[in-house]
Amino acid sequence: MEKKLEDIVWEKVQLARHNKRPTARTLINYLFSEFTELHGDRLYADDRSILAGIAFLEATPVTVIAQEKGVSTKEKIEHNFGMPHPEGYRKALRLMKQAEKFKRPIILIIDTPGAYPGVGAEERGQASAIAVNLAEMAGLRVPMLAIVLGEGGSGGALAIGVADETWMFENAIYAILSPEGFASILYKDVFLAKYAASVMKLTADDLHSFGIVDLIVPEVEGGLHLNAEYSFSFLKERLIEKVAELKAADMDELLAKRYLKFRKMGAYEEKSR
Amino acid sequence: MNNFFDERKAKLEIYQKNYRGKKEEVEKLTIPDDIFIKCPHCQGLVIKDDYELKFRVCPKCQYHERLNPRERIEISCDSFEELYSDMKSVNPLDFPGYPEKLAGYRDETGEEEACVTGIGTLGEYRIALAVLNSFFMMGSMGSVVGEKITRLVEKALSERMPLLIFSASGGARMQEGIFSLMQMAKTAAALKKFSDAGLLYISVLTNPTTGGVLASFAFLGDVIIAEPGALIGFAGKRVIQQTIKQELPPNFQSAEFQLEKGFVDMVVSRGRLREVILRLLRLHEVEKWKRN
Ligand SMILES: [Zn+2]
Numbered sequence: 001m002e003k004k005l006e007d008i009v010w011e012k013v014q015l016a017r018h019n020k021r022p023t024a025r026t027l028i029n030y031l032f033s034e035f036t037e038l039h040g041d042r043l044y045a046d047d048r049s050i051l052a053g054i055a056f057l058e059a060t061p062v063t064v065i066a067q068e069k070g071v072s073t074k075e076k077i078e079h080n081f082g083m084p085h086p087e088g089y090r091k092a093l094r095l096m097k098q099a100e101k102f103k104r105p106i107i108l109i110i111d112t113p114g115a116y117p118g119v120g121a122e123e124r125g126q127a128s129a130i131a132v133n134l135a136e137m138a139g140l141r142v143p144m145l146a147i148v149l150g151e152g153g154s155g156g157a158l159a160i161g162v163a164d165e166t167w168m169f170e171n172a173i174y175a176i177l178s179p180e181g182f183a184s185i186l187y188k189d190v191f192l193a194k195y196a197a198s199v200m201k202l203t204a205d206d207l208h209s210f211g212i213v214d215l216i217v218p219e220v221e222g223g224l225h226l227n228a229e230y231s232f233s234f235l236k237e238r239l240i241e242k243v244a245e246l247k248a249a250d251m252d253e254l255l256a257k258r259y260l261k262f263r264k265m266g267a268y269e270e271k272s273r
Numbered sequence: 274m275n276n277f278f279d280e281r282k283a284k285l286e287i288y289q290k291n292y293r294g295k296k297e298e299v300e301k302l303t304i305p306d307d308i309f310i311k312c313p314h315c316q317g318l319v320i321k322d323d324y325e326l327k328f329r330v331c332p333k334c335q336y337h338e339r340l341n342p343r344e345r346i347e348i349s350c351d352s353f354e355e356l357y358s359d360m361k362s363v364n365p366l367d368f369p370g371y372p373e374k375l376a377g378y379r380d381e382t383g384e385e386e387a388c389v390t391g392i393g394t395l396g397e398y399r400i401a402l403a404v405l406n407s408f409f410m411m412g413s414m415g416s417v418v419g420e421k422i423t424r425l426v427e428k429a430l431s432e433r434m435p436l437l438i439f440s441a442s443g444g445a446r447m448q449e450g451i452f453s454l455m456q457m458a459k460t461a462a463a464l465k466k467f468s469d470a471g472l473l474y475i476s477v478l479t480n481p482t483t484g485g486v487l488a489s490f491a492f493l494g495d496v497i498i499a500e501p502g503a504l505i506g507f508a509g510k511r512v513i514q515q516t517i518k519q520e521l522p523p524n525f526q527s528a529e530f531q532l533e534k535g536f537v538d539m540v541v542s543r544g545r546l547r548e549v550i551l552r553l554l555r556l557h558e559v560e561k562w563k564r565n
Binding site: 161 | 357359360361362363365366368369415416417419420423445447448449450451452453454455456457458459461462463464465466468469484485487488489490491492493506507508509512513516517519521522525526534535536
């Protein structure tokens with residue numbers, strides 16, 4: 001029984017990272033038209049691990065901010081395997097502020113093993129970039145919807161994940177850290193990643209049961225790469241409805257709801273209550 | 274609690290009378306062995322009373338030893354009233370071994386969790402104060418730490434008080450998984466409201482402040498102060514080394530490194546912290562506490 005759970009969860013981890021799993025660019029091309037990529041954080045560089053721009057969702061202009069892993073080896077290197085540097089998070093924030101100015105809803109697509117751990121990333125303030133995004137996103141006066149497509153790894157995922165709704169593909173994972181990182185920190189053994197994954201509660205079902213994920217996008221047996229159309233069409237239909245609904249909502253109410261959504265997260269006991 | 278502070282003040286006065294400006298002289302005195310201690314950093318012999326009264330800063334190498342929250346509060350405030358102290362961690366992921374681990378740290382530290390929160394007075398000011406405890410599971414942020422910080426921020430907001438947080442944390446509480454991650458968003462959202470209300474948040478980064486704590490509330494201060502030599506960084510040095518396969522620069526992720534790169538406003542030694550915080554409160558024209 002124990003063994004079986006380990007296998008089920010590990011299969012999801014592998015599907016979430018599958019070499020043939022569609023990346024953000026494919027999803028963007030399916031969901032939106034006239035996607036117009038915008039580059040750079042206006043401070044330092046253009047981080048290609050963040051693919052962002054403006055597009056139409058049917059007739060509604062939206063800002064799209066995604067983590068792109070790349071498909072070919074060459075692309076993967078260009079996109080740094082979907083691991084942003086601080087300039088990536090700052091580009092994301094710049095375009096989110098732009099969306100706020102032009103009152104465009106923001107669609108965020110999460111697919112990253114985590115924020116890049118490197119010397120340059122630390123020198124340019126990885127932690128600061130993430131912290132600032134978390135705070136600013138809580139207060140942006142436009143509807144925001146986050147979709148976890150593949151991997152949602154740690155603060156590097158959350159830094160573009162504070163939104164009114166969080167949706168998640170059935171075989172995506174979303175966790176405090178990659179199972180490998182988790183195993184290496186907690187058990188000092190990276191080879192215990194499979195076991196770690198089974199106790200981390202990182203599947204879409206787990207997160208849905210915790211109230212952290214609002215909607216699960218179903219995938220066909222065997223994973224998204226076998227029939228992306230099935231999942232993408234489901235997502236597009238819901239997305240159009242949801243964006244219309246969020247756009248019609250009163251912004252102050254929406255912000256209060258967004259605050260409450262994250263405010264409620266956590267589990268603890270208190271004698272006096 | 275009050276006796277505690279009175280005692281402390283008396284000690285400080287003696288120290289100021291006897292030792293201040295007379296360091297050289299003091300060191301020349303012949304004193305029995307048991308009044309020396311070894312600095313945990315430079316291994317140098319230092320006078321115990323001197324070391325203690327300098328808030329555990331080595332007079333030889335300026336090493337700032339880690340303090341627990343009670344010690345930190347003792348040297349930072351004149352009085353302190355603790356809040357939310359009976360909040361207890363649970364095991365939301367049913368993570369194997371987590372309750373036992375918590376129980377062990379509760380026994381070891383005498384604290385319920387890795388963060389102490391409350392209202393303190395400092396000179397003429399009333400401040401909302403949180404201190405993380407690096408001796409309790411490395412000061413990691415789980416639901417309780419996130420909730421205590423958030424409640425304190427909300428209280429400070431509703432009573433329009435300045436906020437002072439001493440961070441000391443290895444980052445996220447792994448055993449609470451995604452719940453731990455979400456505390457980053459929760460605390461940051463509360464601080465956004467607090468900031469929008471025009472209120473002052475002073476964040477003090479002490480050794481160590483890393484990971485998810487740094488990447489949320491710790492780095493959101495209006496003024497960010499670091500203690501000398503503190504380790505401050507996002508990713509673990511080991512992880513970075515494994516990724517880049519190169520040696521790291523010598524002062525990498527130190528308080529001084531963060532100052533040089535522009536991510537902290539100042540590096541302030543422990544002995545001067547109180548004075549600097551008081552000055553910041555004055556410069557922000559924080560309303561004085563009305564004693565009645
Ligand atoms: Zn020393």
